[in-house]
C-alpha cells in the first residue's frame with residue numbers, strides 16, 4: 336500500500352512543463368468544480384490541511400503537485416464549470432487540461448471524479464472521450480457517496496456505463512465521511528499504478 340500519510344505539497348504549475356523536476360509518475364484527480372477533488376486527496380492522505388478546499392466552487396486554479404514521499408505525485412487539478420456562463424475560466428481550464436493530457440509520459444492513472452446527483456456535463460463526456468482516444472488509464476469515482484442511497488448508486492452506474500460503452504471503466508464510490516470507502520480507494524490506487 337502506498338504511504339499516503341507521507342504526502343507533502345511540492346508546487347503549483349500552470350502547465351505540465353512546470354511540473355516538479357523529480358522523475359516520479361503521477362496520478363491526477365480531475366472533475367468539475369466543487370465535486371470534491373481536494374477534499375478527497377486530503378482524506379486519502381489523512382491530512383485536512385494539505386489541499387485547500389472550499390464550499391465555493393473554483394477554488395483550485397492551478398495544477399497542484401503533491402508527493403507521496405519518493406513514490407509518486409498526486410496532482411490536484413482545477414475544476415471546470417464554475418463560471419455559470421462558461422466563459423474565460425472554462426476556456427483556461429480546457430487549455431490547461433488539453434496540455435496536461437497530451438503526451439504526458441508521467442501520467443499513470445486518472446481519477447475521474449463525478450457527483451452523481453448532478454447532470455452529466457458536456458465537458459465530462461468530452462474528457463471521457465479524450466481518455467478513451469488516448470487510451471489513458473482511468474477510474475471513475477463518485478464523490479459525496481454519503482448523500483446517495485442504493486438506488487441512486489445503481490442509477491449513477493447505469494448513467495456512466497452509457498457514457499463509456501466502448502470501454503469498461505472501473506467505478507467506485509467515495510465519501511470523505513466514510514473511512515471504509517477511503518481505504519478501498521487507497522487500495523485501488525496502490526494496486527493500479
Ligand SMILES: Nc1nc2c(ncn2[C@@H]2O[C@H](COP(=O)(O)OP(=O)(O)OP(=O)(O)O)[C@@H](O)[C@H]2O)c(=O)[nH]1
Pocket residue numbers: 366367368369370371372373374375387388389390391392393394395396412413414415478479480481482509510511512
Ligand atoms: N457530504 C460530502 N461533502 C463533501 C465530500 N467531499 C467534499 N465535500 C464538500 O464539497 C465541497 C467542495 O469540495 P472541494 O474538495 O473543495 O472541491 P474541488 O473539487 O476541489 O473544487 P475546486 O477546487 O473548485 O475544483 C466542500 O464544501 C466539501 O466539504 C463528501 O464526500 N461528502
Ligand SMILES: [Mg+2]
Pocket residue numbers: 372373374387388394395411
Ligand atoms: Mg479543489
